[in-house]
Amino acid sequence: MESVWEYRYLLLNGTVVTVQLAVGSLILSVALGLAGASAKLAHNPISNRFASAYTTLVRGVPDLVLMMLLFYGGQQIVNELGTVTGWWDYLEIDQFIAGIGSIGFVFGAYMTETFRGAILAIPRGQIEAGISCGMTNLTIFRRITWPQMVRHALPGFTNNWLVLIKATALVSVIGLHDVVWNASTAGRSVREPFTFMFAVLLIYLALTAISDIGLRWLGRRYSAGVRPA
């Protein structure tokens, strides 16, 4: 246990990287999820087709495969695109970007399903009422859809976030110095791999516990007008 204390800064730095990666992926996944949900709900066969192809692809392929494809293969594609269009010379896809890109892409599909269900749960009449009051689409989204959508989506969102945090462990496989990578390096050098891996497990449990508290606060805030069942 003393060895873990000795390497506490290494573990702490790794944890910060893990959290940054998780938050970055979450932002991307929420953006993709909103886009995907509106594409699925739109009365447009092409966007419907695209959105279901997206969710089917993600359901079919493990996240690590996409991550490696993006990390090893994406570099080449990005540079070829740059040469063809002449928009950039060289863009580097490092482990962090590949991690955010693939985890965000995967969880965007899960968010799509969560948000779609949440939007469908809003009574149609409220939106019609908004239209008849002369609200613009943006105002309807901001004042009617969004606040209620958040409430309906929160349980699914919480679940997605908890799975997402755990999925970030995989970036250590492509070499990002996150908490798992740092801990296994330190564990190997002091020959105490079990202690260090166990410390990582506890760090993940702490992250889940903290986000549980935060999300519960958010849940109370957004269901202020609803009596608990």
Add this chain to the structure above:
Amino acid sequence: MANTSERTFWDYLAYVSENHSPIDFVLIANHLDKFLYGTLVTLEITVLSLLIGGVLAIPLAIARAQRQRGLNGAILGFTYFFRGTPLLVQTYLFYYGLAQFEFIRESFLWAPILSKAWWCALIAFTLNTAAYTTEFLRGAIENTPRGEIEAARACGMSRLTLLWRIVLPSAFRRALPAYSNEVIFMLHSSVVLSTITIQDILGVGRWLNGRYYLAYEGFITAMVFYMILVFIISRGFRWWENRWLAHLRPRPLLSTQ
């Protein structure tokens, strides 16, 4: 263009790969047997861990649902721990971590089991899926309609008979949709195997890319293999749900003739 019909399919594939495609199809076709073998490895561990984990989960879920004193807390600790942490780290804990302890290295289990990547993966995967399955099975058991249990008691069923004939059959039915997700989730998680030197589907893909210094071929082939497996699994579960949950399907309206 005129002689394309005379060429064999393989010539055509080689021609396309060389001139028109960023992906070398011939190389993939030549290594398909390795990918099929990797599929067997992936399926072997996934299926075994699901089977053993599923069997373990049944008594654990019953103990949780019936609030067995002492046991309930211990099982909750187990499921909370395994559900709250990444499978990758759990697998590392067993595969790299156990060697830290002298008494494990000297025990009779070390040489045949605990030093082998395959067994460590199987243990970690089994405990992981057992934890998830326990929790949703517990939910399904707790959702048994009260009246069914009262009716069974009124008929004079013993606790064991009640469990075996009333509670479990309907709980399994209710848990089936969640279980199909768990199976697909385990298949996705099995990519962890490739990180501890096992040649599963992704492992073969990584090997192919490393050997020929490629960027996409191995991963894209692995992707296609995983998609096919997920497709087959979800088809299978749909068929199974149709059989087991047939009584819940909306009934066709009586036609007015």
